[in-house]
Amino acid sequence: MKLTDKEKMMLSGEEGDAVQKGMELLIDYGEALGAEKLIDTNNVHVLTPFYFYPDILNKYLDINDIDDFISKSVLNTDNKVIVDRVKAFTTSHIPAVDLEYFDLLEASKGRDPDNFYEMVVQMQNYCTRIGINMSATCTPYTVGNVPIKGEHCAWTESSAISYANSVLGARTNIEGDHSSFASAITGKTAYWGMHLSKNRTGEIMIDVEAQPQDTMDWDLLGYYTGFKVGLKVPVYNNIKTTANMRRLMALCSAGAASGAVIMYHVIGITPEANTIAEAFRNKKPVDIMNYSKTEREESYNKLNCSSSDNIDFVLLGCPHYTIQEINYIANILEDKKVADGVKLFIFTNMQHKALAKKSGYLDTIERSGGKLIIDSCPLNTKISPSNVIATDSAKISHTSGGMKGWKNVWYGRTKECIEAAISGKWRGEL
Numbered sequence: 001m002k003l004t005d006k007e008k009m010m011l012s013g014e015e016g017d018a019v020q021k022g023m024e025l026l027i028d029y030g031e032a033l034g035a036e037k038l039i040d041t042n043n044v045h046v047l048t049p050f051y052f053y054p055d056i057l058n059k060y061l062d063i064n065d066i067d068d069f070i071s072k073s074v075l076n077t078d079n080k081v082i083v084d085r086v087k088a089f090t091t092s093h094i095p096a097v098d099l100e101y102f103d104l105l106e107a108s109k110g111r112d113p114d115n116f117y118e119m120v121v122q123m124q125n126y127c128t129r130i131g132i133n134m135s136a137t138c139t140p141y142t143v144g145n146v147p148i149k150g151e152h153c154a155w156t157e158s159s160a161i162s163y164a165n166s167v168l169g170a171r172t173n174i175e176g177d178h179s180s181f182a183s184a185i186t187g188k189t190a191y192w193g194m195h196l197s198k199n200r201t202g203e204i205m206i207d208v209e210a211q212p213q214d215t216m217d218w219d220l221l222g223y224y225t226g227f228k229v230g231l232k233v234p235v236y237n238n239i240k241t242t243a244n245m246r247r248l249m250a251l252c253s254a255g256a257a258s259g260a261v262i263m264y265h266v267i268g269i270t271p272e273a274n275t276i277a278e279a280f281r282n283k284k285p286v287d288i289m290n291y292s293k294t295e296r297e298e299s300y301n302k303l304n305c306s307s308s309d310n311i312d313f314v315l316l317g318c319p320h321y322t323i324q325e326i327n328y329i330a331n332i333l334e335d336k337k338v339a340d341g342v343k344l345f346i347f348t349n350m351q352h353k354a355l356a357k358k359s360g361y362l363d364t365i366e367r368s369g370g371k372l373i374i375d376s377c378p379l380n381t382k383i384s385p386s387n388v389i390a391t392d393s394a395k396i397s398h399t400s401g402g403m404k405g406w407k408n409v410w411y412g413r414t415k416e417c418i419e420a421a422i423s424g425k426w427r428g429e430l
Contacts, residue, residue, distance in 0.1 A: 001027055002037045010186060018083040021075040022182035029179050030190030039191040043147045043170070044090040044184045045140050046132065047156035047177040048123050066126045074181050083130045087187035091135040091145045093157050095124050098375045105373070106382035132184070136375045137349035139249070139320045141168065144351075149271050152195055154183035158256035159249065159319050159395070165263035167248050169271035171195045174262055194263060198281075200272060202235035202265050204228070205285040209292040211241050216392065216413045218243070219250040220299040221291060223394040226259025228289055235265045235279045243269050249319050254394040300430045303397040303411035308388050311339075314421040315378035316414065317347030318393040323355045325414065326372070330361035332418045338369030339424035345381065350374045370421070379403055390420045390428075 003011065011027070013020040026038060071081040097107040097120055107116065128134055135143050138157045141164065147153050149169030155161050156175050164170040173193040175183070183189045193199055206225055212218045225234050234255070243266065255261030265273035273279035316329070326348060338344045346365065348356070353374050356362040362372055378396050383389065388408040391397055400406040410420070412428030420426045 001031050001035060003027075007038060007188070010188075016084065017079070017081045018075070018185050019087075021071075021077055021081055022186040023188070025076060025178060025182040026186060026188055026190055029182075030192065033190060033192050035190040035192035037191050038188040039152050039195060040187060041152045041154050041183055041189045042088045042187060043145065043151060043153040043155075044086070044088045044180055045093060045145065045153070045155040045157065045160060046090055046127075046180045046184055047093045048095050048127060066122050070126070070181075074178055076178070083185055085131040086184040088154075088184050089133070089145075090131070090184040091133045091137075091140040091143075092127055094136055094138060094377055094380075095127075095134075095375050096120055096380060098373045101371060101373055104371065105376065105380070107380075130185075135349065135351070137320050137351075138318075138377065139163075139322070139349070142245075142320070142322050142352070143349055152189065154180050154189040156180050158260075158262070159253035161262050162252035162256050162264070163249060165194055165200070166252060166265070166270055171200075174260075200263060201233065201281045201283065202273070202279040203232040203286045204234050205276075205288040206234050206236050207288060207290050208236055208238050209290060210296045212239065212247070213241060214413065215247050215250050217296070218247040219254045219392075219394045220296050220303075222251040222254030222261070223258045223303065223398065224291060224295050224299045225264070226255040226257060226261050229259055229261060231260045231262075232286070233263050233265070234261060235267065235273065235276070235285070237267050237276060239266060239269070245322070246325065250394070253319050254398075257395040257398045297430060299394075300411070303394055304409070305397075305401070306388055306408035306410050306426070308408060309410075309426040310388055311342055311390050311410070311420045311424055311426055312387040313381075313383055313389045314342065314344045314417050315347075315381070315389055315391045315396060316345070316393070316417060317373075318378050318391070318396045321346060321348045321352065323352045323359070323361075326352060326356045326361050326365070327359070328414065329370075329418055330356075330364040332415060333364055333368040333370065333422075336368055336422050338421045342421050342424050344368075344370035344418075344421040345373055345378065346370060347373050347376060347378055388426075390417045390426055392417050 011023040068080045147170035151170045153172040155172040265279040385405045390410040392414045397409045397411040410426045416428035
């Protein structure tokens with residue numbers, strides 16, 4: 001890999017052990033992927049390592065030595081490295097669990113509860129200490145981290161990566177906890193993949209015949225596409241309906257869940273696809289697919305797998321809900337109650353929860369029996385496979401079987417999910 005004189009100094013340790021270890025990691029990572037150089041970044045979204053490693057933490061971490069854990073698990077060194085401050089502007093993905101609802105979420109199930117709780121606190125304190133912005137969300141672009149077209153970033157979280165590339169026109173690859181943390185402390189990222197213009201070219205045309213009318217339709221469209229294109233860049237053509245943030249978020253989330261779509265183009269909507277010629281960079285599509293009522297129905301049926309219409313849990317907010325969705329739910333729940341035996345969990349971030357509290361939406365939701373949960377994700381909940389779940393997220397429905405072993409999941413519109421929470425029965429339909 002070609003390094004600048006400044007980068008050689010960083011690698012030699014002149015800016016400290018932490019920067020040196022970060023550079024070593026990025027160079028190994030970049031060379032394995034064929035990157036010829038590093039590029040500057042001042043926009044990182046990190047996945048705090050604790051999110052995936054609770055068992056490792058329980059086994060190896062001295063709760064009073066978080067620096068040692070970060071050194072071993074993230075920077076791949078047995079020598080304890082002290083990180084002073086991150087170099088790049090860095091926001092955080094969810095830290096795993098809402099401490100206010102620690103018991104409700106059964107976060108300690110299968111773990112030492114006191115130790116696990118303390119580890120969450122320690123990791124949050126560590127991130128704050130080194131200058132990470134504790135956005136604690138899978139949707140950093142809704143709480144202030146909004147890169148512009150062409151900006152080089154190093155982001156984690158599949159739907160956020162897709163949103164950054166597709167909707168904002170920023171440039172990021174799929175980063176993990178190791179590479180994103182190294183980028184945060186060095187201000188560098190490997191120059192490959194979606195950082196290069198040629199790799200952002202559309203490859204497969206999706207002719208959209210069944211026009212998406214609501215957020216669920218955009219979710220189903222993305223879900224179908226992910227299965228068909230995998231890692232390739234799809235181009236959605238002939239969409240005549242209006243998009244908005246939530247609809248494009250759904251397109252990102254579902255496509256990344258069923259496939260590995262980290263970038264797409266929507267003709268006339270996304271910033272690198274004003275025309276078909278621009279989206280494909282004057283090349284011909286590798287393939288052309290049609291999305292009709294048949295494909296829409298196929299996607300919907302794949303996402304519904306329950307044999308019982310009695311609901312135990314309603315899980316919403318994947319990706320995290322914004323204040324607009326919270327307001328919508330509060331309006332439906334006004335003067336209503338969640339049915340006995342049903343739990344309504346709505347996942348968001350602390351910023352939008354604060355807005356909801358100030359606007360009165362939080363009070364309405366809590367008065368009805370619902371919970372607005374931050375710092376977490378529906379997939380972090382400890383729910384029995386025997387429970388029946390309703391969700392408006394294709395990602396949750398698709399992922400829950402493999403990750404969580406949930407066998408009874410209903411998928412549908414947000415309104416249908418709230419109505420199920422109130423009645424205790426699923427009545428959704430395509």
